[in-house]
Amino acid sequence: MEISNPCFSVLSNYEVMESLKTLKDTKKKYGLRNLATITYETLQFLEDSPCKQQSRETIHAFLTEVKALNCKLTTTECLMMVNDPPTSALHIQLLIEDSEERLTEDQVNELLQIVAKHFPNAPSENN
Known part of the structure; x- marks a missing residue:
């Protein structure tokens, strides 16, 4: 197998x-x-996931706000939050490695507010 393009990019569920x-x-x-x-x-799988409610604009706005928050999240962590919008502090701990050490409680709360603002139809943890 020959590599035709060594550059790569990750795709969100919405893009897929x-x-x-x-x-x-x-x-x-x-x-x-x-x-x-x-x-x-x-x-069929993606139609039942949060990406059905997303758009390029909402994803871009979300990533811009998260970057402005200056949490120093990796690209993969941001992608995981787009694909599976967190609804609680525990959910953020599962998505972000060492979140207890890397994020303050205020940053976690701000992340949750940003998620709720840009992905309002994300399934809640009670469902």
Whole structure:
């Protein structure tokens, strides 16, 4: 296998969902029956996740505010918060490594407020 492009980027669930919708809507059929099945099942999963309520604008605004908060979160941690918006301090502890040492209680509360502001339809922990 040859690497054609050494640059890479991580995709959010929203971006994957949009790409699969585009792939599904194309008229070209590649002769891969399994591709249609995988696309359908993945879309079914993503349609039941928080990414269905997201948009490029809300994700960008969320990431901008989180960056301004100056929590020094990694790209992966930010991506996990976009894909699975935290609804409690415990949820943040599960998503962010060593959050007890890296974040103050005020920063955790601010993160939760930012999540609630940009992803208001995120499932609550009581559901």
